[in-house]
Every structure is written in structure tokens, then in C-alpha cells.
Amino acid sequence: MKRSTHTPRRWFCRLFAAFLLLGGAIAVGAEAGADKQTVLITGANRGLGLELSRQFAADDYYVIGTARSPEKATELKQVADEVLQLDVTSDESIKGLAKALDGKAIDILVNNAGYFGPTLGLGSTREKSATLETLTRSEVLDCFAVNAAGPIFVTQGLIPNLLASEQPKVVVISSRSGIINQSRNAGAYGYRISKTAVNRAVKIMSVDKALRNAIVVAIAPGHNRTDMGGDRAKLTPEESMKMVKGLIETLTPKHDGGFWYYDGKELPW
Ligand SMILES: NC(=O)c1ccc[n+]([C@@H]2O[C@H](COP(=O)([O-])OP(=O)(O)OC[C@H]3O[C@@H](n4cnc5c(N)ncnc54)[C@H](OP(=O)(O)O)[C@@H]3O)[C@@H](O)[C@H]2O)c1
Known part of the structure; x- marks a missing residue:
């Protein structure tokens, strides 16, 4: 049978x-x-950081956005995979971020958080920014703490996460305001010298063995319509961040230690 x-x-x-x-x-x-490539963007709750987070998330990256007050970062929460607390001037806050990210690889770190000073920003408000007669010590030191020391210590705090990536990219959102030879008008002392300083830090980090084969660059995003850039800026964050994202994606070791404009052209220091 x-x-x-x-x-x-x-x-x-x-x-x-x-x-x-x-x-x-x-x-x-x-x-x-x-x-998925993981990208971490500081100061991502508004302005250029928020737009860059939006564009990376739309392209299927794993996006970690940081904010000083995550509970208020409503728009960022709709965009990013994770929203973490970070004040780039606080060692404790940087330690907390590193702890939250323990063991996670970060492929792209964008040090975007920035501070212009007590006046609103570039463009329309430039004429109101402090001159030598009105400048205060706190304006200079506060700009340094956020714009120059911030990217250095955030990068330091995330070294293990960056080394867990095959070829990490460390981006500092700098500014043409930091270019030494470009000073037609006075003012914005704190902002400008802190951007010059962070450019120098980029060059040094690019040869620092602690970051092994990382690509470290400074990128100037152009004059953008944000709280900092003011209403009269030429670019929208959408336009500028589209090009910045493209530039970040195509960075090679040839770009390492360079200062780049959002459109990909090399800038002088
Ligand atoms: N917009 C332009 O035209 C322009 C031109 C050249 C370069 N940039 C550079 O591009 C970057 C972004 O500028 P933006 O126009 O988007 O400026 P923004 O609209 O003023 O936003 C600044 C961002 O940085 C954050 N931030 C400030 N201090 C911080 C701190 N101590 N710790 C952590 N985050 C902090 C802010 O958080 P809170 O909301 O908590 O304040 C905010 O998320 C900056 O580095 C800026 O210098 C901008």
C-alpha cells in the first residue's frame, strides 16, 4: 500500500x-x-540643523538629532529616529549623550549648533552687532564656547562611536565669516573669531590619530533664511542643505582637512 x-x-x-x-x-x-548610515546632527531643533535632519531622514538614514531642550523639539521629533539632549557647552551633557549612544556607530557627525551673539544674526542685523566700543567679554566667550570649543568636545566625546564606523565623517558647519581675509566691515567679533578658530580645529582634528581614518571638514552653508541668517538671506535652508547633504555624501579622503562652500567649491582660510 x-x-x-x-x-x-x-x-x-x-x-x-x-x-x-x-x-x-x-x-x-x-x-x-x-x-543604514547613522547621522548625528547637533542643534537640530530649528534652522539648518532641522532641515538637514529632515533631508537625511527622507533619504532613509538613521537620524539622531540633538537639542538643548528635547521636550520642546516638536518638529525634530517628527523627523528624527532619535532625539537626544545636548548642550555643546556642557561636559556633563556631552557625557550623557555619549552614554546614551554607548556602542552605537556614528557614520556622520554634523557639528551644526551655533551662536551668533546677543544680536539676532547676520544680514539685516549685522549693523547692530557689537563694535569694539560696545563688545562685551561674555559675547566673545559665549561664541567661543558654542562655535569653537563645542565641536571639539562633542567630537571628543563621540570618538568611540566614530571609530565604530568604517570611515566616519566629521563635519563642522562653519562660516565664511571666519575667513581671515574677508573683513570689509567691523562687528560680530565673537562670532567671526570663533569660526576662524573652529576652522583651525578642523585642520588639527584631520591629522589627529585619535580619529584614525575619519574625514574631517568645515563647510560654510552660505547665507540662509533662518533665525540667525535673517529674512534677507539669499538661500532657503532647503536649497542650501540639499547641496550640503550631497557634499557630505560625496566626501572622500581628498576633502579631509579642507574648508568647503555649500556648493562644493574650496574656500580660503
Ligand atoms: N544661517 C546662516 O546664514 C548661516 C551662515 C553661515 C553659517 N551658519 C552656521 O550654521 C549653523 C546653523 O545656523 P542656523 O542659521 O540654523 O542658526 P539658528 O537658526 O540660530 O539655530 C541655531 C541652533 O544651534 C543651537 N544651539 C545654540 N547654542 C547651543 C548650545 N550651547 N548647545 C546646543 N545647541 C545650541 C540652537 O538651539 P536652541 O534652539 O536651543 O537655541 C539651534 O538649534 C551655525 O553653526 C551657524 O553659525 C549659518
Whole structure:
């Protein structure tokens, strides 16, 4: 008599095979997720940082946005995969961020958080920024703490995360205001010299063995319509960040230690 094909043993084999196939599919899916590039952007709750987070997230990167007050970062929460607390002037806050990210690789770190000074920003308000007669020590030191020391110590705090990436990219959002030979008008002492200083730090970090094969660059985003840039700025954050994202994605070791404009042209120091 012909044996039935529905023996319990055959059913077990079929179930087992299906189980293996399903497991394989899940593993492939998990691997695809693991393939996502992780980008961390500081000062991501508004302005250029928010727009850059939006564009990376739309392109399927794993986006970690930081904010001084995450509870108020409503728009960022809709965009980023994770929103973490970070005040770039606080060692404690940097330690907290590093702890929250323990063991996670960061492929792209964008040091974007910036401070112009007590006046609103570039462009329309430039004429109101402090001159030598009105400048205060706190304006200079506060700009330094955020714009120059901030990127150095945030990068320091995240060294293990950066080294966990095959070829990490460390980007500092700088400014043409930091170019030494470009000073047609006075004012904005704190902002300008802090951007000059961070450019120098970029050059030094690019040859620092602690960051091994990382690509470290400064990028000037152009004059943008944000709280800092004012209403009369030439660029929208969408336009500028589209080009900045493209530039970040195409960075190679040839760019390492350079100062780049948002359109990809090299800038003088
Ligand atoms: N907009 C322009 O035209 C222009 C031109 C050249 C360069 N840049 C540079 O581009 C970057 C972004 O500028 P933006 O126009 O987007 O400026 P923005 O609209 O004024 O936003 C500044 C961002 O930096 C954050 N921030 C300030 N101090 C911080 C601190 N101590 N710790 C952490 N985050 C801090 C702010 O957080 P809070 O909301 O908590 O204050 C905010 O998220 C800056 O580095 C700026 O210098 C801008």
C-alpha cells in the first residue's frame, strides 16, 4: 500500500523548512536596517540643523538629532529616529549623550549648533552687532564656547562611536565669516573669531590619530533664511542643505582637512 504524504514526520520537515526560510528573511531585513548610515546632527531643533535632519531622514538614514531642550523639539521629533539632549557647552551633557549612544556607530557627525551673539544674526542685523566700543567679554566667550570649543568636545566625546564606523565623517558647519581675509566691515567679533578658530580645529582634528581614518571638514552653508541668517538671506535652508547633504555624501579622503562652500567649491582660510 502507498504511504500517505501527510505523515507527521513530513509535516514537521515542512514546518521546519518554512521556519528556516522565515528566519532567513528576517535576518536579511535586519541586515538591511543595520546597513543604514547613522547621522548625528547637533542643534537640530530649528534652522539648518532641522532641515538637514529632515533631508537625511527622507533619504532613509538613521537620524539622531540633538537639542538643548528635547521636550520642546516638536518638529525634530517628527523627523528624527532619535532625539537626544545636548548642550555643546556642557561636559556633563556631552557625557550623557555619549552614554546614551554607548556602542552605537556614528557614520556622520554634523557639528551644526551655533551662536551668533546677543544680536539676532547676520544680514539685516549685522549693523547692530557689537563694535569694539560696545563688545562685551561674555559675547566673545559665549561664541567661543558654542562655535569653537563645542565641536571639539562633542567630537571628543563621540570618538568611540566614530571609530565604530568604517570611515566616519566629521563635519563642522562653519562660516565664511571666519575667513581671515574677508573683513570689509567691523562687528560680530565673537562670532567671526570663533569660526576662524573652529576652522583651525578642523585642520588639527584631520591629522589627529585619535580619529584614525575619519574625514574631517568645515563647510560654510552660505547665507540662509533662518533665525540667525535673517529674512534677507539669499538661500532657503532647503536649497542650501540639499547641496550640503550631497557634499557630505560625496566626501572622500581628498576633502579631509579642507574648508568647503555649500556648493562644493574650496574656500580660503
Ligand atoms: N544661517 C546662516 O546664514 C548661516 C551662515 C553661515 C553659517 N551658519 C552656521 O550654521 C549653523 C546653523 O545656523 P542656523 O542659521 O540654523 O542658526 P539658528 O537658526 O540660530 O539655530 C541655531 C541652533 O544651534 C543651537 N544651539 C545654540 N547654542 C547651543 C548650545 N550651547 N548647545 C546646543 N545647541 C545650541 C540652537 O538651539 P536652541 O534652539 O536651543 O537655541 C539651534 O538649534 C551655525 O553653526 C551657524 O553659525 C549659518
